[in-house]
Amino acid sequence: MLKKIKPKNARSKRALQKREPKTEENVKKAIFIRGSxxxxIVNEALSDLCKLKKPDAINFTKKNNTIHPFDNDTSLNFFCEKNDTSLFVVGSHSKKRPNNLTFIRMFDGQILDMVEVGIENAKSLSEFKTSKCAIGIKPLFLFVGDLFENSQVHKTFKNMLLDFYRGQSVKNINLSGLEHVISVTAIDSSSEQSSDTRAMPGIIYFRVYTTQFKKSGEKTPRIELEEMGPSYNFRIRRFKFANDDVYKLATKVPKVNKPKKIKNIDVNEMGDKIGRIHLGKQDLSKLQTRKMKGLKRIAEDYTEEDLESEELVPLTKKQKA
Incomplete structure (x- = not known):
């Protein structure tokens, strides 16, 4: 760990203040680093995933013999403090675990959680001779599969991908600026026989598409998807979850950012707003009804109080009958 630096001048003090916790986080930077x-395949995967993350990405092209996330995290803690980065992707290759990628998240200068995946059927970005999206564009995410709801490992991996490519928080979105879609599909194939015996059963399809606006004869265009690349099949190998206390602290929302609760207004599971209205006591005797002869009061219906307060209306011949 790096020592806590005390600011010697105003410039260094402003630099340290940028790294302090904030109510609204900056865009998370990511480092793509090679192992020993x-x-x-791993080098191309690191380069292509870095291009999707740009401009908030740093790609280290030299090999690092000290990077072993599951065994020793000293080097990652050093890179985290030096580059003010909380996201890492470490690429490695060995006989035991070929074509390996490790997605890592940091919190407070320490490793929060990690997911290690193996790459199969890799196709790089350069293999697709199609149009590419612009740099710095927020993607649309599509997660398909029950595993993203039922499996804790897949939930964590889904959350990691959203952290990596969520970009800057915005209030308004220009629909014409949604240029690409990242589709992640998880299939549980327990009966499938794989050459990678160390991986979990099941496979994750990672695909990237660009959106094409076609004429539809109406105001809204017809949307078609064209594969842009890269394309990977991931198999989850090793993983490490954060402690409950640390994860709760990492996901804590400041009071300033919490929405103010409005009295007697709730939101149900479907996202509909439900309100409760309190009415005063109603006097039905003063309720205005439809005026018709059958509802007119006759002299026999009047009480003594009515006689004192109102004048009797003379009966007609039909009413007397």
Whole structure:
């Protein structure tokens, strides 16, 4: 760990203040780093995933022999403090775990959680001769599969991908600026026989598409998806979850950002707003009804109080009958 630096001048003090906790987080930066041994598939995967994350990404092209996330986290803590980065992707390759990627999240200078995946059927960004999206555009995410709701490992991996590519928080979205879609599909194939015996059963399909606006004869265009790349099949190998106390602290929402609760107004599970209205006591005797002859009061219906307060209306011949 780096020592806590005391600011010597106003410039260094402003630099340290940028790293302090804030009510609204900055865009999270990510470092894509190579381990002691990598393959061509891993190098291309790190480069392509970095391009999707740009401009908030740093790609280290040199090999690092000290990077072993599951064994020793000293180097990652050093890079986290030095580059003010909380997201890492470490690429490695070995006989035991070929074509390996490790997605890592940091909190307070320490490792929060990690998910290690193996790459299969990789296709790089350059293999797709199609149009590409612009740099810094927020993607649309599509998660398909019950595993993202039922499996804790897949939930964590889903949350990591959203953290990596969520970009800057915005209030308004220009629909024409939604240029690409990241589709992640999880399939539980327990009966499937895989050559990777160390991986969990099931496979995750990672695909990236660009949106094409076609004429539809109406005001709203017809949307078509064209695969942009990269394309990977991931198999989850190893993982490490955060402690409950640390995860609760990492996901704590400041009181300033919490929405103010309005009295007697709630939101149900479907997202509909439900309100409770309190009415005063109603006097039904003063309720205005439809005026018709059958509802007119006759002299026999009047009480003594009515006689004192009102004048009797003479009966007609039909009413007397």
């Amino acid at each position: 041994s990598t393959s061509q």
